[in-house]
Amino acid sequence: xxxxxxxxxxYQPGSPFEKHxxxxxxxxxxxxxxxxIIGHTGSGKSTLIQHFNALEMPTSGKVYVDGVDTxxxxxxxxxxxRKVGLVxxxxxxxxxxxxxxxxxxxxxxxxxxxxxxxxxxxxxxxxMVGLRPELLDKSPFDLSGGEKRRAAIAGVLAMxxxxxVLDEPTAGLDPAGRDExxxxxxxxxxxxxxxxLVSHSMEDIAKTAQRIIVLNEGRIAMDGSTxxxxxxxxxxxxxxxxVPQVSVVMxxxxxxxxxxxxxxxxVDQAKRVIIGLYNKAHKE
Amino acid sequence: MLKDITLGQYYPGNSPVHxxxxxxxxxxxxxxxxxxxxxxxxxxxxVVFIFTVGVxxxxxxPVPYVVRGLRPLFFVIVFTxxxxxxxxxxxxxxxxxxxxxxxxxxxxxxxxxxxxxxSFLVVGTSVLTLTSSPVALTxxxxxxxxxxxxxxxxxxxxxxxxxxxxxxxxxxMEETQKIIKAQKARGADFESGNIFRRAKALTPILVPLFxxxxxxxxxxxxxxxxRCYNGGENRTRLKQMHMTLSDCLSAAIAALxxxxxxxxxxxxxx
Amino acid sequence: xxxxxxxxxxxxxxxDHAQTYVLDGIDIKIxxxxxxxVVGHNGSGKSTLAKHFNGxxxxxxxxxxxDSLDTADRALLFEIxxxxxxxxxxxxxxxxxxxxxxxxxFAPENLGVAPEEIxxxxDWALKAVGxxxxxxxxxxxLSGGQKQRVAIAGVLAMxxxxxVLDEPTAMLDPVGRREVLDTVLKLNRQEHMTVILITxxxxxxxxxxxxxxxxxxxxxxxxxxxxxxxxxxxxxSMGLDVPQTxxxxxxxxxxxxxxxxxxxxxEECAEEIMKLI
Numbered sequence: 001x002x003x004x005x006x007x008x009x010x011y012q013p014g015s016p017f018e019k020h021x022x023x024x025x026x027x028x029x030x031x032x033x034x035x036x037i038i039g040h041t042g043s044g045k046s047t048l049i050q051h052f053n054a055l056e057m058p059t060s061g062k063v064y065v066d067g068v069d070t071x072x073x074x075x076x077x078x079x080x081x082r083k084v085g086l087v088x089x090x091x092x093x094x095x096x097x098x099x100x101x102x103x104x105x106x107x108x109x110x111x112x113x114x115x116x117x118x119x120x121x122x123x124x125x126x127x128m129v130g131l132r133p134e135l136l137d138k139s140p141f142d143l144s145g146g147e148k149r150r151a152a153i154a155g156v157l158a159m160x161x162x163x164x165v166l167d168e169p170t171a172g173l174d175p176a177g178r179d180e181x182x183x184x185x186x187x188x189x190x191x192x193x194x195x196x197l198v199s200h201s202m203e204d205i206a207k208t209a210q211r212i213i214v215l216n217e218g219r220i221a222m223d224g225s226t227x228x229x230x231x232x233x234x235x236x237x238x239x240x241x242x243v244p245q246v247s248v249v250m251x252x253x254x255x256x257x258x259x260x261x262x263x264x265x266x267v268d269q270a271k272r273v274i275i276g277l278y279n280k281a282h283k284e
Numbered sequence: 285m286l287k288d289i290t291l292g293q294y295y296p297g298n299s300p301v302h303x304x305x306x307x308x309x310x311x312x313x314x315x316x317x318x319x320x321x322x323x324x325x326x327x328x329x330x331v332v333f334i335f336t337v338g339v340x341x342x343x344x345x346p347v348p349y350v351v352r353g354l355r356p357l358f359f360v361i362v363f364t365x366x367x368x369x370x371x372x373x374x375x376x377x378x379x380x381x382x383x384x385x386x387x388x389x390x391x392x393x394x395x396x397x398x399x400x401x402x403s404f405l406v407v408g409t410s411v412l413t414l415t416s417s418p419v420a421l422t423x424x425x426x427x428x429x430x431x432x433x434x435x436x437x438x439x440x441x442x443x444x445x446x447x448x449x450x451x452x453x454x455x456x457m458e459e460t461q462k463i464i465k466a467q468k469a470r471g472a473d474f475e476s477g478n479i480f481r482r483a484k485a486l487t488p489i490l491v492p493l494f495x496x497x498x499x500x501x502x503x504x505x506x507x508x509x510x511r512c513y514n515g516g517e518n519r520t521r522l523k524q525m526h527m528t529l530s531d532c533l534s535a536a537i538a539a540l541x542x543x544x545x546x547x548x549x550x551x552x553x554x
Numbered sequence: 555x556x557x558x559x560x561x562x563x564x565x566x567x568x569x570d571h572a573q574t575y576v577l578d579g580i581d582i583k584i585x586x587x588x589x590x591x592v593v594g595h596n597g598s599g600k601s602t603l604a605k606h607f608n609g610x611x612x613x614x615x616x617x618x619x620x621d622s623l624d625t626a627d628r629a630l631l632f633e634i635x636x637x638x639x640x641x642x643x644x645x646x647x648x649x650x651x652x653x654x655x656x657x658x659x660f661a662p663e664n665l666g667v668a669p670e671e672i673x674x675x676x677d678w679a680l681k682a683v684g685x686x687x688x689x690x691x692x693x694x695x696l697s698g699g700q701k702q703r704v705a706i707a708g709v710l711a712m713x714x715x716x717x718v719l720d721e722p723t724a725m726l727d728p729v730g731r732r733e734v735l736d737t738v739l740k741l742n743r744q745e746h747m748t749v750i751l752i753t754x755x756x757x758x759x760x761x762x763x764x765x766x767x768x769x770x771x772x773x774x775x776x777x778x779x780x781x782x783x784x785x786x787x788x789x790x791s792m793g794l795d796v797p798q799t800x801x802x803x804x805x806x807x808x809x810x811x812x813x814x815x816x817x818x819x820x821e822e823c824a825e826e827i828m829k830l831i
Binding site: 144253 | 595596597697698725728729730754793794795797799801802805806809811820821824827828831
């Protein structure tokens with residue numbers, strides 16, 4: 001779906017403000033994956049994902065979306081942006097229409113679809129994010145915080161992308177709003193959407209992603225299954241990242257000599273492992 | 285594009301020009317801008333040229349850096365020159381491609397003056413903003429306008445508005461970039477189509493930008509109130525302004541040089 | 555001491571929610587030197603409550619006293635605002651000036667403090683939040699956490715007795731969040747500042763001496779972090795988080811294991827598990 005080869009991006013090259021945002025990034029995101037991208041602020045996450053939909057162009061290296069080179073002179077950028085739906089941080093700050101319906105319709109109408117198709121896209125997208133139909137005729141500014149966020153995400157989904165890339169989608173939401181949104185995103189993934197989730201909430205990533213790419217100072221520091229990455233707590237810590245609290249507890253137990261497998265990073269997994277250990281200890 | 289505007293961008297330094305009391309700098313800039321329109325003859329402009337370059341040199345700013353500030357105004361200057369060359373009545377110098385549109389000797393003469401005036405105006409005023417921090421400028425302005433408070437000039441409010449505007453310009457520029465990208469990600473097209481289509485395409489940028497600015501204004505007002513803001517009444521300042529003797533002397537010298545530039549024109553030399 | 559007595563509030567008429575109370579009978583006493591966290595989901599009324607502490611909002615019913623000064627008394631407004639410093643969520647929208655130290659000076663300038671004293675306070679406040687080295691910087695070039703620390707310094711320059719922080723870390727990354735919390739803790743522990751932290755991050759509330767939980771404009775639970783967190787089920791039903799360590803203990807207990815439920819830190823949790831196996 002998305003492939004990068006030796007991707008580098010330099011901001012303001014040749015000026016005193018020259019900044020190497022990302023360097024030598026090669027990765028391949030397959031159809032149907034749920035990939036988490038983590039890294040602290042300034043690690044190049046935002047720059048990287050803006051290459052996925054051709055908002056930024058490589059300084060060197062290549063980005064392919066469905067096999068199409070985004071920097072090829074004939075590349076249809078609008079088609080690429082339709083295929084890779086990118087949701088920025090605080091997407092509700094881009095509302096501009098008087099009703100939620102019209103705002104969600106902005107994307108599909110830019111594709112010059114028929115009125116009927118647009119309406120269909122809007123309803124479908126609203127349903128995907130769990131927005132009640134009666135909210136569609138309200139002003140987007142009158143929605144609650146969580147609803148605003150979901151309506152804004154629907155605005156990208158309405159273009160029927162094959163990949164959904166979200167930059168910090170839960171930032172600023174309260175726990176209820178966050179859980180609702182994450183559940184919806186997981187559902188979309190189960191229904192076949194490829195998802196790339198950028199977040200510095202390790203708990204969010206642990207709950208959703210199958211694979212994690214860790215960025216540090218513009219380079220890929222780790223790329224592997226969620227279990228693999230979270231079992232490297234010390235390395236993550238050195239990069240200024242944290243692991244979910246459960247992983248910390250498990251690491252403490254390992255230090256005490258308890259044998260615990262790598263793949264334990266959610267409460268549920270931890271519960272099962274501990275009960276197993278308990279049963280073993282009390283049988284003897 | 286917006287990055288090229290030298291006007292308004294502080295060039296930090298510690299030269300005598302930087303250190304001069306901002307009130308005097310503002311007054312001198314006003315004097316400079318006014319007198320430019322009374323200068324006659326090239327000798328006068330010569331004096332202004334030497335004065336301007338001298339001040340820039342004293343401030344330790346590279347001259348090309350200041351001249352770059354003219355770039356965004358390039359079209360205005362060319363346009364003014366063209367209007368003058370072709371619209372001033374007088375002796376025909378040449379015709380444009382055998383059309384009735386004729387350039388006159390008087391027009392060319394006028395055009396050169398206009399170009400000089402505009403260029404010096406922009407370069408001269410940018411020296412003010414290049415050598416004074418925004419805080420110093422707004423403070424200076426507030427204090428200069430202070431005496432006019434009695435006749436209802438809201439000196440403090442004007443200064444406060446200016447300083448908040450300067451504070452939020454970088455923030456809003458960043459936000460604009462972000463909005464443009466986000467709308468592009470939703471298939472918005474800002475590059476093609478005629479001027480009307482393009483103007484219409486701005487709505488998805490302008491609406492969120494203004495909504496954002498209003499939201500910020502709201503929150504900022506709350507934060508300012510929480511920090512006991514109550515207008516300019518009984519306000520004190522962290523930094524006091526001191527007009528030193530050398531400040532006054534340099535200002536006097538500068539004023540004299542500018543006056544001389546005007547006088548040479550009327551004395552009929554050259 | 556801050557005293558809130560039977561406080562009620564509803565938004566002025568003309569609004570849709572005119573008839574529902576946003577705050578509905580709140581009683582709180584906050585002692586000098588305390589660190590109190592107020593948690594609740596969005597719309598629980600916690601921000602509305604915060605705005606009552608420095609007279610931005612005035613009670614529709616009941617009273618709010620700051621050191622026995624009534625916030626409803628307009629004549630005392632500035633004294634109350636001086637005593638209760640307020641830090642907001644968005645770090646960008648509370649910085650007024652184009653240079654860090656000028657911004658910190660804003661409040662004392664408003665209060666008409668003499669220039670030498672302003673200088674002293676600005677330097678002290680910037681040192682207290684660890685931003686003295688950046689005093690000549692332009693705020694827009696700072697990181698989120700740094701901006702928020704400047705905002706805290708800007709409030710400290712009023713020499714307040716109380717600091718109210720309304721979701722100060724909601725827009726920050728983990729590094730910025732830690733910077734701000736470390737600063738807040740330091741102010742409470744070393745400068746004996748009374749701190750009221752509004753948040754929905756439970757790991758932040760865990761640092762407080764006392765946690766108030768708000769729901770539908772009322773305080774529905776309060777106590778030490780441990781006392782509050784052990785009521786995991788009630789918190790979850792209010793749309794709030796519990797630390798994973800406690801969630802794990804609950805899961806184990808539900809599976810029939812005999813464990814303590816008040817393990818707030820990872821160490822406590824690991825220790826408790828070691829007892830089992």
